[in-house]
Every structure is written in structure tokens, then in C-alpha cells.
Amino acid sequence: MKILLIEDESSLSESIITYFTEEGNICETAMDYKSAMEKINIYNYDCILLDLTLPGGDGMEILRAIKKINKKDGVLIISARHALDDKLDGLNLGADDYLVKPFHLSELKARVTAIVRRKSYDGSNIITFNEIQIDTQAMSVKTGDSVLILTRKEYDLLVYFIANNSKVITKSAIAEHLWGDEIDLSDHFDFIYTHIKNLRKKLVEAGCKDYIKSMYGVGYKFENI
Amino acid sequence: MKLATKYNRVTLIASIIVFVFTGVIYYSVIHYILTDKLDRDLAIEEDEIAAYVKTYGKLPQAGSFKEQKVSYHLIDPAHDFERRYFYNDYFNESEQRIEPGRSLIRTIEVNGKLYSVTVTKSRVESEDLVRIIFLITLSITIVLLVTLLLINRFVLNNIWKPFYEILSQMKAFNLADKNDIQIEPTKIDEFTELNAAVASMSLRVKQDYRELKSFTDNASHEMMTPLAVINSKLDTLIQTETFSDSQGELIGDIYVAVGKLSRLNQSLLMLAKIENNLIGDQETIDLDELIRQKTRQFQELLQSQDINLKTELAGKQINMNKHLADMLINNLLSNAIRHNYKGGEIYIHLNEKELSISNSGSDDELIASKVFERFYKNAASEGMGLGLAISNQICNLYHFKLNYAYQDTRHVFKVSF
Numbered sequence: 284m285k286i287l288l289i290e291d292e293s294s295l296s297e298s299i300i301t302y303f304t305e306e307g308n309i310c311e312t313a314m315d316y317k318s319a320m321e322k323i324n325i326y327n328y329d330c331i332l333l334d335l336t337l338p339g340g341d342g343m344e345i346l347r348a349i350k351k352i353n354k355k356d357g358v359l360i361i362s363a364r365h366a367l368d369d370k371l372d373g374l375n376l377g378a379d380d381y382l383v384k385p386f387h388l389s390e391l392k393a394r395v396t397a398i399v400r401r402k403s404y405d406g407s408n409i410i411t412f413n414e415i416q417i418d419t420q421a422m423s424v425k426t427g428d429s430v431l432i433l434t435r436k437e438y439d440l441l442v443y444f445i446a447n448n449s450k451v452i453t454k455s456a457i458a459e460h461l462w463g464d465e466i467d468l469s470d471h472f473d474f475i476y477t478h479i480k481n482l483r484k485k486l487v488e489a490g491c492k493d494y495i496k497s498m499y500g501v502g503y504k505f506e507n508i
Numbered sequence: 509m510k511l512a513t514k515y516n517r518v519t520l521i522a523s524i525i526v527f528v529f530t531g532v533i534y535y536s537v538i539h540y541i542l543t544d545k546l547d548r549d550l551a552i553e554e555d556e557i558a559a560y561v562k563t564y565g566k567l568p569q570a571g572s573f574k575e576q577k578v579s580y581h582l583i584d585p586a587h588d589f590e591r592r593y594f595y596n597d598y599f600n601e602s603e604q605r606i607e608p609g610r611s612l613i614r615t616i617e618v619n620g621k622l623y624s625v626t627v628t629k630s631r632v633e634s635e636d637l638v639r640i641i642f643l644i645t646l647s648i649t650i651v652l653l654v655t656l657l658l659i660n661r662f663v664l665n666n667i668w669k670p671f672y673e674i675l676s677q678m679k680a681f682n683l684a685d686k687n688d689i690q691i692e693p694t695k696i697d698e699f700t701e702l703n704a705a706v707a708s709m710s711l712r713v714k715q716d717y718r719e720l721k722s723f724t725d726n727a728s729h730e731m732m733t734p735l736a737v738i739n740s741k742l743d744t745l746i747q748t749e750t751f752s753d754s755q756g757e758l759i760g761d762i763y764v765a766v767g768k769l770s771r772l773n774q775s776l777l778m779l780a781k782i783e784n785n786l787i788g789d790q791e792t793i794d795l796d797e798l799i800r801q802k803t804r805q806f807q808e809l810l811q812s813q814d815i816n817l818k819t820e821l822a823g824k825q826i827n828m829n830k831h832l833a834d835m836l837i838n839n840l841l842s843n844a845i846r847h848n849y850k851g852g853e854i855y856i857h858l859n860e861k862e863l864s865i866s867n868s869g870s871d872d873e874l875i876a877s878k879v880f881e882r883f884y885k886n887a888a889s890e891g892m893g894l895g896l897a898i899s900n901q902i903c904n905l906y907h908f909k910l911n912y913a914y915q916d917t918r919h920v921f922k923v924s925f
Contacts (some may be wrong), residue, residue: 363732371789384732384735385732460806500758
């Protein structure tokens with residue numbers, strides 16, 4: 284997929300690009316308002332990652348411009364402005380999602396993947412990973428021909444893992460993804476383990492390989508073996 | 509005591525003393541002058557009698573006419589005495605009544621016989637004069653005092669009006685309020701000065717307060733980007749294969765710390781936002797439904813701690829921002845879980861008037877006066893000490909009342925709507 288990252292903090296955009304390009308995605312960057320405007324006027328992207336505070340202009344204006352020229356690009360706002368109004372404004376203006384800084388790269392990746400999926404396959408929302416087939420519309424999972432019954436949390440976890448395939452995902456990223464960042468779970472990572480254990484067991488029982496690898500202290504990695 | 513009352517009292521006492529004192533002096537002087545005049549008249553009469561005796565060798569006719577009376581008495585030469593004036597009452601024959609008088613008595617020798625001569629003049633006129641003067645003085649005094657009182661009451665009150673106005677504004681002064689102190693123009697220099705001083709002081713204080721607040725706000729904001737960088741760099745770092753277990757653990761700890769720091773920052777920003785009243789968008793929220801939803805969200809956390817949750821929820825709708833309502837319930841509920849023990853209990857009770865969340869926990873009662881302060885936490889707490897401060901601010905914003913009590917070994921937090 285082709286991504287445009289509009290972000291003025293170079294070390295942050297560097298990390299994001301590294302995280303995204305490894306997969307062979309095309310990832311372009313714009314560091315300020317002017318170059319961002321140029322790029323969105325010339326090229327098409329699957330998803331635009333937009334920071335709201337930019338040198339030379341307001342990110343909201345870029346969003347307005349995108350919508351004005353009727354672009355179909357997905358837009359994900361990444362901002363340190365937790366302001367609820369900003370969030371609502373952004374979503375009302377047609378942004379697809381809003382992520383507050385600081386965020387986990389895995390969360391960003393999952394959200395971008397979801398946006399791109401929604402945008403590119405009209406209606407047929409199927410994620411495929413080897414023998415695993417996920418229908419995001421029906422929220423059902425198949426391995427080969429058999430249907431895999433997962434709980435809501437296990438399902439979310441699997442989608443999250445596949446979006447971040449071959450990446451190490453931290454426990455706190457998983458916790459925040461599954462329970463939201465309103466709940467401070469930093470003292471209770473144990474029951475993330477329970478969900479992962481159950482998911483792993485169900486996958487293996489359904490005939491999949493053991494894709495989930497535990498990285499001691501840090502988190503987990505979902506990887507094709 | 510009010511300034512006007514105090515002032516009234518002082519002026520009243522002072523003027524009464526002055527009036528009494530001057531009155532006494534006035535009375536004595538006038539009395540002295542009138543008596544002196546009477547005495548001179550008596551002396552003239554005496555001279556006439558003496559001249560008559562000298563010329564005719566006998567006493568003139570004794571008698572009483574008009575306001576004057578002359579009488580003679582033969583006395584023993586051995587009882588000769590000095591001439592003297594004195595006050596007495598005498599019978600005025602023309603008026604047929606006893607009147608106060610002034611008399612001069614002396615001895616006079618007529619043909620070898622010694623007579624005492626008494627000349628008496630009526631004091632009625634001079635007494636009347638004194639009385640009239642006294643009455644006039646008294647009435648002037650009373651009129652003056654009454655005027656003074658009236659002036660004090662009405663004029664002073666009027667003059668002090670700007671003072672009371674500025675005072676009431678100062679009492680109502682609120683740092684977080686957007687309204688500034690309104691200055692009413694006055695013609696009195698002192699009050700103009702006072703008003704100007706108060707206005708500039710309030711402006712300065714507000715300015716400082718604003719700066720301090722925007723400092724917190726900006727500082728928290730500016731911290732978000734470096735935090736995002738740290739987080740993303742860590743995320744990148746862990747992708748680079750091969751960590752030993754101890755390295756992994758270190759990175760895990762850093763994640764937890766960064767997570768705490770960003771939550772702290774977000775809480776500070778949230779507090780600033782609530783304090784600045786920047787939260788809009790109220791909507792009607794079914795509180796009972798929200799609580800049910802939250803308890804579902806916390807289900808696993810409750811189970812992992814074996815906490816027994818009991819709820820008794822009556823339907824209750826409130827008008828507030830959805831996000832804040834979320835945050836309020838979240839904070840109270842996660843506190844109740846965090847400060848509980850394994851196998852403990854949480855009881856949530858909601859009715860039309862109040863929401864109370866009580867939980868079993870440590871035996872130490874929290875300090876009710878401090879529990880809602882920022883960064884207050886007991887030693888065992890792992891939180892940041894901002895959750896309750898935020899909850900309290902949210903309640904204040906909507907004029908709810910958040911209370912803490914320790915009842916029957918339970919910590920009870922109660923929101924009264």
C-alpha cells in the first residue's frame with residue numbers, strides 16, 4: 284500500500300517509516316504544510332497519516348483540502364492534541380480515524396491496515412494469512428474449511444496480530460488495543476496472557492502452525508514459520 | 509462595628525461634649541454680664557440715696573415701684589457691717605408676686621442713727637433673657653446634632669457606596685472566572701484609586717494564573733511529542749531481533765514507565781481542560797446503562813482479582829459530556845478494583861439522588877480532606893494520584909458533590925447529583 288506521512292517531527296516519522304516500509308509498502312513523507320499540500324494534489328495514496336500541528340499551517344486545513352478535491356484517500360489523524368473537539372472535528376470533516384500521541388506503532392499499523400482494507404476492497408473484507416481467512420464483515424474466522432469459534436477479544440487479537448505480522452508487539456500495546464487506554468492495565472498484564480494462550484490453543488487445535496511467539500519481557504510476535 | 513456607626517458615635521460624643529462645655533461657659537458669661545449690670549444699677553440707686561441723705565439729712569421715701577424696692581431698718585450701731593450684694597426673693601408689689609431679685613445692702617448714718625439700706629431689683633428680666641438664650645442655644649444644638657446624624661446617615665452611605673460595590677465584587681472574585689472586575693466611575697479620589705488598584709491587582713493575578721495554567725498545558729503538550737518519539741523508537745528497537753531475557757525485561761520496564769508518563773500527561777491536560785471549562789457537548793446519558801457497560805469492560809479485571817461485584821441500579825439520566833461521564837465512572841471503578849484485595853467486594857448503588865461505589869480494601873481510612881488533592885496517594889497506591897482529582901473536577905463542573913467516607917471497613921465514594 285501507498286502511504287503519505289505528514290509529520291514534522293523527523294525522528295518520529297523515521298520510526299513510522301521504518302515500521303511500515305519493511306513490508307514493501309511505499310511510504311512518502313511531508314514535513315510541512317506546503318509540501319504536504321503539493322503531494323496530496325499530485326498523487327493518490329491509500330492512506331494519509333496526518334499530524335495536526337505542522338509548520339506553516341493547520342493540519343485540519345489539509346484535511347479540508349483533501350475532502351474538497353474529492354480524494355478517496357483514507358485519512359488517519361495522529362496528533363498530540365487530545366482535545367475532544369479536535370477529534371470530533373477531524374472525524375466530522377471526513378477523517379477515518381484519530382490516534383493520539385504517543386501511540387504504539389503496532390496500533391498505528393493495525394488502524395492503517397483497517398482503513399486501507401475498508402477503502403480498497405469494496406465490501407469483500409477478507410484478510411488472508413496462509414490458511415487463516417478472516418471475514419471482517421461477518422467477524423468470522425476460517426482455517427481451511429473449518430470455522431474457528433473465537434471470543435470477541437481473541438478475534439480482535441488475531442486481526443491485530445495479522446496486521447502486525449512479523450512484528451514484535453508489546454504487552455501494553457495489546458492491552459490498550461483490547462481494553463482501550465482508559466483502563467490502566469499496566470499492573471495486570473497476566474490476563475492478556477490468558478487470551479493469548481487461548482487463541483494459540485484454538486489455532487493449533489484447528490490445524491494451524493504455532494504462529495504466536497512469546498518474546499520474554501517484551502511481548503509477542505505473530506510470524507509465518 | 510460599621511465605619512459609619514463608629515464615625516457617628518465619635519462625632520456625636522465629641523459634639524455633645526463641646527456643646528455642653530461651650531454652653532456652660534456661655535451661660536456663666538452671660539449670667540456674669542447681666543448680674544454686673546444689675547449691680548451697677550443698684551450702685552447708682554445707692555449713690556442717689558446717699559446723695560439724698562447728704563442733701564436733706566433724712567432718708568428718702570422707702571417703697572416699691574416697678575422692678576425696684578427700697579427698704580430701711582434701724583439697727584444697733586454695734587452691728588455695723590460691710591456693704592454687700594446678694595441674691596434673694598422679694599415681693600413685687602406691682603406684680604403682686606414673689607420674684608427673684610438682686611439686692612445691695614449697706615449701712616447709712618442719718619442724724620446719728622444707723623440704718624441698714626436694702627435696694628432690691630428684680631432679676632426676672634435677666635433670668636428670662638438667660639432662659640431664652642439657653643433655649644435658643646439648646647435648640648441650635650439639637651438641630652445641629654440631628655443634621656449631623658442625617659448627613660452621616662445619608663451622605664456618608666452615599667459616599668461609601670463605591671467602596672461597598674468594589675468590596676462585593678472582590679468577594680465574588682474568582683480566579684478561574686472569565687469576568688473581570690467592573691469598575692464604576694466615582695468622583696472621590698480615594699475610591700478611584702482603590703478601584704484602579706483592585707482592578708490592576710485582579711488583572712495581574714488573573715494574568716499570572718493564566719500563564720501558570722497555560723504553562724502546565726503547554727508543558728504537557730510539548731512532552732507528548734518526545735514521548736511519542738520514545739515510544740516509536742522502542743517499538744522499532746524491539747523489532748531488531750535477538751534480545752536476551754534481561755534486556756527484554758528492561759525494555760518492558762521502560763514501556764511501563766513511558767506508558768505511565770504519557771497517562772500522567774494526558775491526565776494533566778484533562779485537568780487543565782476541565783478547569784478551563786473547555787468541555788462542551790453535553791448530552792443526556794443513561795448513567796445506569798453506562799455503569800453496566802463499564803462493569804462489563806472491567807469484567808476480566810474483576811475476575812482475575814476474584815472480586816465480587818454487586819450492583820443495584822435504578823434508572824438515572826444525567827446531562828453531561830459523554831467522555832467525562834466515562835472518565836468519572838472509569839476512575840471510581842478502577843480505584844475500587846485497584847485498592848481492593850483478592851476476594852474482596854465492590855458495591856455500586858445508583859438512585860435518583862446519588863451514586864455510591866464502595867469497596868473493601870485496606871483498613872486505613874483515607875484522609876477525607878486530602879483524598880481529592882492532586883498527587884495525593886497512600887503508600888500502597890500504584891496510581892498517579894490524579895484519578896480522584898479529575899473525578900472531583902468533573903463533579904464540580906456539573907455541580908455534583910463527590911464525597912469520601914470510611915464506613916464499616918468499606919471505602920465509600922459518593923456522587924450526589
